[in-house]
Amino acid sequence: xxxxxxxxxxxxxxxxxxxxxxxxLPKGTYEREISKEGFFGPAAFLHHxxxxxxxxxxxxxxxxxxxNLSKLDHGHHSPWSAPRILSNKHMEMRFWKLAEAMPALxxxxxxxxxxxxxxxxGALYCDYGHLDYEQGDYIVLPRGxxxxxxxxxxxxxxxxEATNSHYTLPDKGLVGPHAIFDPxxxxxxxxxxxxxxxxxxxxxxxxxxxxxxVSVATFPFNPLDVIGWHGELSVVRINVRHIRPLMSHRYxxxxxxxxxxxxxxxxxxxxxxxxxxxxxxxxxxxxxxNNDDYEEILFYHAGDFFSRDNIEAGMMTVHPSGFTHGPxxxxxxxxxTPKKEATDEYAVMVDTRDPIDFHExxxxxxxxxxxxxxxxxxxxx
Numbered sequence: 249x250x251x252x253x254x255x256x257x258x259x260x261x262x263x264x265x266x267x268x269x270x271x272x273l274p275k276g277t278y279e280r281e282i283s284k285e286g287f288f289g290p291a292a293f294l295h296h297x298x299x300x301x302x303x304x305x306x307x308x309x310x311x312x313x314x315x316n317l318s319k320l321d322h323g324h325h326s327p328w329s330a331p332r333i334l335s336n337k338h339m340e341m342r343f344w345k346l347a348e349a350m351p352a353l354x355x356x357x358x359x360x361x362x363x364x365x366x367x368x369x370g371a372l373y374c375d376y377g378h379l380d381y382e383q384g385d386y387i388v389l390p391r392g393x394x395x396x397x398x399x400x401x402x403x404x405x406x407x408x409e410a411t412n413s414h415y416t417l418p419d420k421g422l423v424g425p426h427a428i429f430d431p432x433x434x435x436x437x438x439x440x441x442x443x444x445x446x447x448x449x450x451x452x453x454x455x456x457x458x459x460x461x462v463s464v465a466t467f468p469f470n471p472l473d474v475i476g477w478h479g480e481l482s483v484v485r486i487n488v489r490h491i492r493p494l495m496s497h498r499y500x501x502x503x504x505x506x507x508x509x510x511x512x513x514x515x516x517x518x519x520x521x522x523x524x525x526x527x528x529x530x531x532x533x534x535x536x537x538n539n540d541d542y543e544e545i546l547f548y549h550a551g552d553f554f555s556r557d558n559i560e561a562g563m564m565t566v567h568p569s570g571f572t573h574g575p576x577x578x579x580x581x582x583x584x585t586p587k588k589e590a591t592d593e594y595a596v597m598v599d600t601r602d603p604i605d606f607h608e609x610x611x612x613x614x615x616x617x618x619x620x621x622x623x624x625x626x627x628x629x
Contacts, residue, residue: 257290269293270500272529278580280536280572286599287502289541299580300536300572301622310571314618315610317343317547318404318562326455327354327361327407328462331609333564334545336602338513340409341545347403350396352453353472358460359411361389362509362516364596366549366562368403372396373446373472376483377437384488384549384594386508388415390481394454394471404562406547408598410511418507418515428508429491434484439476447473488549488594491520498527500535503597514600521551523590532586536574542599543569551593557621565618569603576621 266272266279273279273295280300283291315333322345324330330344340358346368369382374395381387381397389395391414397403420427437443447470454465494505509516524532544567553559557576567573 265295270531270535271498271527278536279531282538284541286539286542287504301574303622306619310568311619312568312571312573313566313606314615315564316562316613316615317564319613320345322347325351328455328457330407332607333610334566334604334606336600336604338411338413338511338602339600340411342407344405344407345403346397346399346405349398352455353394353396355392355394355454355456356389356409357392357456357458359409360391360414362408362415363387363389364406366404366406368399368401370397370399370403372437373398373443374437374483375472375474376477377439378443379435379437379483379485381485382487385485387483387485388509389483390414393483406596408516413512415509415511418510423494428494429486433490434486436482436484439474446470488518488520491518493520493522495522497525498530500525500531513602514598517597517599519593519595519597521591521593524586533575533579536572538570538572539567540570542601543604545598545600547596549594549596553593553595
């Protein structure tokens with residue numbers, strides 16, 4: 249986190265402006281935030297007379313991207329053959345569809361692995377034991393863990409690798425360590441009868457990914473043969489329905505308040521249903537902003553995505569650092585008087601400090617017209 253006292257410009261107010269961010273805007277204006285260090289550093293709040301995304305055309309590599317990941321191919325038995333969507337030196341993201349039990353164990357030697365179960369349910373078997381999972385679960389797999397999934401229904405899984413790094417919990421500051429979710433809500437696998445039943449002398453392959461290449465170790469037995477363990481390192485699981493988002497009835501809190509996991513060069517946030525702000529002068533929709541230090545990736549899991557038009561569950565949007573963005577025209581009508589009392593959406597956001605590269609596997613499911621969706625008409629491909 250940046251040390252604010254070392255920044256150059258002292259705080260000031262110029263012209264006709266609100267003195268409180270995200271509230272009491274001058275009549276007929278649209279607020280845009282420019283900030284450093286995501287939403288942690290110094291910021292300026294500009295009041296525009298037109299929507300900051302009111303372009304009639306947008307050209308060049310800074311354009312935002314959108315992908316319908318639910319339309320990707322089925323039938324990948326290994327997570328390492330699942331389509332890669334995007335990556336950089338510190339993060340890799342894949343989308344994996346699995347309908348049958350994995351025929352081999354997997355092991356990631358490149359970094360911690362985060363599985364988000366977008367669809368389906370089943371059982372996880374790993375070094376630490378057995379753990380059932382369901383739609384909406386996050387599962388954190390420490391680097392080097394051997395594991396496999398045994399779906400009971402077809403699975404769709406968003407996988408986020410912390411390359412050469414690990415996942416930790418955020419510092420929740422003034423609100424204390426039990427806010428958003430209590431660490432006691434994190435479930436660990438168990439050495440139970442179900443786990444013991446899968447042990448045996450069956451020949452087992454382990455697919456190990458290191459530096460993007462896969463090696464295979466074959467054992468004459470199932471190496472998930474642990475009879476017990478102790479320590480403070482484990483696979484853990486938490487469901488999005490157990491996340492209790494921070495909010496203020498008088499102030500629209502920034503996305504950083506919804507941080508769920510932290511890695512060295514990116515964060516994972518969860519947007520969960522919450523009441524709208526009730527103060528008559530407070531914004532009720534995400535504010536226009538320049539996130540100039542981070543790439544913003546948003547995966548839409550379930551619900552009604554009130555700030556986005558033509559976006560449905562299973563889609564992903566990417567807003568590059570330096571791209572001004574905010575609510576779509578339909579959502580702007582509810583800036584101060586939304587039609588509902590609460591949001592009804594679950595989404596996973598990844599903010600990464602380093603630029604990302606897109607992979608060819610995602611190109612067939614890209615929505616090319618996404619950049620036009622801020623115009624006052626529906627964008628057509």
